[in-house]
Amino acid sequence: xxxxxxxxxxxxxxxxxxxxxxxxxxxxxxxxxxxxxxxxxxxxxxxxxxxxxxxxxxxxxxxxxxxxxxxxxxxxxxxxxxxxxxxxxxxxxxxxxxxxxxxxxxxxxxxxxxxxxxxxxxxxxxxxxxxxxxxxxxxxxxxxxxxxxxxxxxxxxxxxxxxxxxxxxxxxxxxxxxxxxxxxxxxxxxxxxxxxxxxxxxxxxxxxxxxxxxxxxxxxxxxxxxxxxxxxxxxxxxxxxxxxxxxxxxxxxxxxxxxxxxxxxxxxxxxxxxxxxxxxxxxxxxxxxxxxxxxxxxxxxxxxxxxxxxxxxxxxxxxxxxxxxxxxxxxxxxxxxxxxxxxxxxxxxxxxxxxxxxxxxxxxxxxxxxxxxxxxxxxxxxxxxxxxxxxxxxxxxxxxxxxxxxxxxxxxxxxxxxxxxxxxxxxxxxxxxxxxxxxxxxxxxxxxxxxxxxxxxxxxxxxxxxxxxxxxxxxxxxxxxxxxxxxxxxxxxxxxxxxxxxxxxxxxxxxxxxxxxxxxxxxxxxxxxxxxxxxxxxxxxxxxxxxxxxxxxxxxxxxxxxxxxxxxxxxxxxxxxxxxxxxxxxxxxxxxxxxxxxxxxxxxxxxxxxxxxxxxxxxxxxxxxxxxxxxxxxxxxxxxxxxxxxxxxxxxxxxxxxxxxxxxxxxxxxxxxxxxxxxxxxxxxxxxxxxxxxxxxxxxxxxxxxxxxxxxxxxxxxxxxxxxxxxxxxxxxxxxxxxxxxxxxxxxxxxxxxxxxxxxxxxxxxxxxxxxxxxxxxxxxxxxxxxxxxxxxxxxxxxxxxxxxxxxxxxxxxxxxxxxxxxxxxxxxxxxxxxxxxxxxxxxxxxxxxxxxxxxxxxxxxxxxxxxxxxxxxxxxxxxxxxxxxxxxxxxxx
Ligand code: ATP
Numbered sequence: 062x063x064x065x066x067x068x069x070x071x072x073x074x075x076x077x078x079x080x081x082x083x084x085x086x087x088x089x090x091x092x093x094x095x096x097x098x099x100x101x102x103x104x105x106x107x108x109x110x111x112x113x114x115x116x117x118x119x120x121x122x123x124x125x126x127x128x129x130x131x132x133x134x135x136x137x138x139x140x141x142x143x144x145x146x147x148x149x150x151x152x153x154x155x156x157x158x159x160x161x162x163x164x165x166x167x168x169x170x171x172x173x174x175x176x177x178x179x180x181x182x183x184x185x186x187x188x189x190x191x192x193x194x195x196x197x198x199x200x201x202x203x204x205x206x207x208x209x210x211x212x213x214x215x216x217x218x219x220x221x222x223x224x225x226x227x228x229x230x231x232x233x234x235x236x237x238x239x240x241x242x243x244x245x246x247x248x249x250x251x252x253x254x255x256x257x258x259x260x261x262x263x264x265x266x267x268x269x270x271x272x273x274x275x276x277x278x279x280x281x282x283x284x285x286x287x288x289x290x291x292x293x294x295x296x297x298x299x300x301x302x303x304x305x306x307x308x309x310x311x312x313x314x315x316x317x318x319x320x321x322x323x324x325x326x327x328x329x330x331x332x333x334x335x336x337x338x339x340x341x342x343x344x345x346x347x348x349x350x351x352x353x354x355x356x357x358x359x360x361x362x363x364x365x366x367x368x369x370x371x372x373x374x375x376x377x378x379x380x381x382x383x384x385x386x387x388x389x390x391x392x393x394x395x396x397x398x399x400x401x402x403x404x405x406x407x408x409x410x411x412x413x414x415x416x417x418x419x420x421x422x423x424x425x426x427x428x429x430x431x432x433x434x435x436x437x438x439x440x441x442x443x444x445x446x447x448x449x450x451x452x453x454x455x456x457x458x459x460x461x462x463x464x465x466x467x468x469x470x471x472x473x474x475x476x477x478x479x480x481x482x483x484x485x486x487x488x489x490x491x492x493x494x495x496x497x498x499x500x501x502x503x504x505x506x507x508x509x510x511x512x513x514x515x516x517x518x519x520x521x522x523x524x525x526x527x528x529x530x531x532x533x534x535x536x537x538x539x540x541x542x543x544x545x546x547x548x549x550x551x552x553x554x555x556x557x558x559x560x561x562x563x564x565x566x567x568x569x570x571x572x573x574x575x576x577x578x579x580x581x582x583x584x585x586x587x588x589x590x591x592x593x594x595x596x597x598x599x600x601x602x603x604x605x606x607x608x609x610x611x612x613x614x615x616x617x618x619x620x621x622x623x624x625x626x627x628x629x630x631x632x633x634x635x636x637x638x639x640x641x642x643x644x645x646x647x648x649x650x651x652x653x654x655x656x657x658x659x660x661x662x663x664x665x666x667x668x669x670x671x672x673x674x675x676x677x678x679x680x681x682x683x684x685x686x687x688x689x690x691x692x693x694x695x696x697x698x699x700x701x702x703x704x705x706x707x708x709x710x711x712x713x714x715x716x717x718x719x720x721x722x723x724x725x726x727x728x729x730x731x732x733x734x735x736x737x738x739x740x741x742x743x744x745x746x747x748x749x750x751x752x753x754x755x756x757x758x759x760x761x762x763x764x765x766x767x768x769x770x771x772x773x774x775x776x777x778x779x780x781x782x783x784x785x786x787x788x789x790x791x792x793x794x795x796x797x798x799x800x801x802x803x804x805x806x807x808x809x810x811x812x813x814x815x816x817x818x819x820x821x822x823x824x825x826x827x828x829x830x831x832x833x834x835x836x837x838x839x840x841x842x843x844x845x846x847x848x849x850x851x852x853x854x855x856x857x858x859x860x861x862x863x864x865x866x867x868x869x870x871x872x873x874x875x876x877x878x879x880x881x882x883x884x885x886x887x888x889x890x891x892x893x894x895x896x897x898x899x900x901x902x903x904x905x906x907x908x909x910x911x912x913x914x915x916x917x918x919x920x921x922x923x924x925x926x927x928x929x930x931x932x933x934x935x936x937x938x939x940x941x942x943x944x945x946x947x948x949x950x951x952x953x954x955x
């Protein structure tokens with residue numbers, strides 16, 4: 062960043078917060094109505110640099126490489142190398158050291174790849190902001206902002222730079238990040254009366270970078286960007302914390318420790334037996350080294366990190382950006398998805414289909430946001446239409462053009478309705494400028510605008526949920542003009558609302574009032590209800606299939622919506638969401654116990670306010686559910702945080718919701734959540750596969766060494782050979798297992814128990830079994846071969862058999878539950894390539910002279926190879942027998 066750029070407030074001149082917005086505009090050379098020109102923006106960008114906070118210095122790559130050796134497991138192995146060297150086993154010492162280098166390189170490369178994937182992921186969440194430039198509104202990346210830019214903000218937006226307010230409608234901002242004040246503070250455009258040095262918290266005419274608009278609508282002129290903002294001034298104090306390890310990482314870490322401890326015990330036990338037997342100390346030391354090497358699963362952490370990173374990267378490419386790695390695990394065990402209706406389960410393509418006014422219901426023709434169409438049957442009554450539709454057109458911020466629309470889809474549909482009724486919404490808004498407004502809020506469910514009349518009075522236009530509006534109305538527009546709103550009218554309107562809702566339409570009412578004097582936004586006057594519109598928003602075509610997938614996967618789906626119960630029920634029916642329909646008001650009347658009891662039977666929560674979502678998440682969590690909850694508004698943030706997996710909408714979502722979420726959907730589509738659940742399950746499955754695979758090798762190695770020792774045989778595997786197997790031979794197949802394609806039936810079984818430990822008794826047993834078979838096979842072969850082919854060839858056969866055991870065991874590890882053999886075993890081509898590679902490398906180790914001198918091997922003939930292969934295949938055969946005995950082989954098919 063260019064630190065010589067001119068400061069925004071020249072030395073000696075007052076800070077922006079001491080000036081009126083007009084003075085700030087003049088100082089920064091911008092007209093708030095049109096904004097800067099692109100050329101001006103480019104020039105200022107060159108002078109001021111990007112609107113970014115300086116990033117903390119990166120850790121140099123060579124240090125990251127050295128970090129690989131900071132692992133305590135590696136420390137033990139290095140000690141092993143030193144011990145081997147000290148007792149004169151130079152070859153082993155060299156091989157251990159070389160293999161450890163290779164391990165470090167592999168670990169470093171894996172980590173770098175993981176880091177790159179996560180960085181690419183972060184780049185997908187570049188913050189954007191709405192600006193006015195060259196007289197037009199556009200969305201730009203926040204780092205392109207320059208002083209003088211006019212930024213448009215609404216509830217839920219993160220403030221992208223410091224700026225002076227030029228428009229502030231009911232604005233409240235959460236400034237906790239900057240001032241520590243936890244309550245949102247109200248902001249206005251007025252310049253402070255006292256311009257002495259004010260603390261940040263009292264600069265009510267200013268918005269500051271990285272604070273969040275929690276209410277209202279604002280426009281600011283940017284006064285400072287990047288490191289010159291108030292946040293930039295304290296940026297040095299901000300530390301972006303590193304992500305804490307996920308529960309799985311913690312589990313595997315403690316597993317590594319336990320295995321190392323186990324090897325400690327094994328070493329001591331072995332040493333005692335050997336000492337009693339009177340073996341040479343050097344031999345004992347060599348075996349102790351080999352045992353330590355055998356027990357340590359040094360490759361696991363890197364494979365785990367890479368699997369998670371690649372998994373989340375793959376998810377991101379399919380529209381689900383995971384913000385915390387740990388949430389991948391929760392995703393895999395999700396039992397309930399609570400989804401917003403509008404935009405997530407439906408397309409958010411709004412079309413007004415029906416208009417009720419003056420006691421009559423009219424059909425509205427046309428499709429989507431195309432303004433072609435008409436209010437059928439009302440063509441002869443333009444005045445009636447004008448009265449009915451005017452509040453919809455004026456109390457509205459959307460703009461519809463030939464290529465689409467800008468703004469809220471519901472509002473855009475109402476602009477289209479106005480066009481079909483012969484009105485130009487933009488033109489009307491220009492004719493009737495606003496003197497004030499109450500922006501739409503999901504909690505109040507209405508929006509109001511205030512307009513000065515020539516005679517000094519104020520016109521109020523309101524649109525919102527009909528039941529809410531009815532409580533604000535005292536009159537209604539009938540065929541015979543405006544009448545008092547009596548119970549008969551009320552019933553008629555509520556019936557119309559239910560019937561429109563019953564056919565899946567979203568229902569909005571319009572009301573108006575004329576009041577004496579200037580507006581009093583705090584209290585709306587008695588309103589006149591003028592019309593009711595029914596808006597179609599078709600369900601997403603993929604949502605039904607996704608719903609069926611959830612059912613087969615044992616994941617319940619609950620719809621949560623601010624819409625009317627009838628609308629919600631109709632859409633739920635179309636989507637096959639089953640269960641009771643409960644409204645927010647009913648929810649308020651339930652005790653927590655009652656809700657907990659009923660919640661599993663509820664499928665739809667209608668007319669809820671965002672706070673209800675927290676109640677719902679709590680009730681579900683209390684029942685032991687793992688809850689994914691969607692949200693988009695600023696008020697949804699607490700529920701997104703309370704849920705196990707908070708899901709924010711990438712398009713329609715506010716910055717605040719996205720920040721609170723664990724998962725951001727780039728396409729806002731419900732089926733993407735389901736795909737993410739599937740991916741989460743597949744990732745977990747794969748982690749289980751490679752953990753089982755690698756641990757079986759460790760257990761097999763320990764048992765082989767101990768078994769040989771108990772049988773009075775020489776160590777069948779040297780420390781170098783073991784490390785070679787652990788890292789070079791096992792690494793690639795483990796990685797291949799980590800990227801195994803998801804099983805076809807991954808969504809055909811119920812969610813995993815979140816309390817389940819990755820290594821439960823059943824898995825430990827199968828790891829122990831595989832390890833035992835490897836040990837018995839290797840030791841028996843060694844014992845039988847020694848008298849026949851000599852000690853050296855027999856040792857080579859034992860080494861080769863142990864390596865081949867791993868090949869067969871990778872197939873075991875791949876199919877934990879399904880049938881062991883079958884076409885599905887061919888699906889992971891990478892794994893077969895790795896297995897072929899391992900076989901080739903083993904052939905090299907056994908047959909090429911230089912490799913033979915490193916590993917101390919002898920060449921094997923075809924019959925010996927066949928014997929090794931046959932022995933190694935027993936690990937698969939035993940598993941087949943065990944499964945057949947359990948009669949499980951056919952229960953689940955791929
Ligand atoms: P979701 O299903 O995503 O929770 P929703 O669209 O069902 O969202 P809200 O957007 O909170 O819920 O809308 C609730 C009610 O508020 C709607 O039924 C409608 O009557 C009213 N409403 C929606 N948008 C507006 C708006 N822009 N202006 C005024 N009223 C609105």
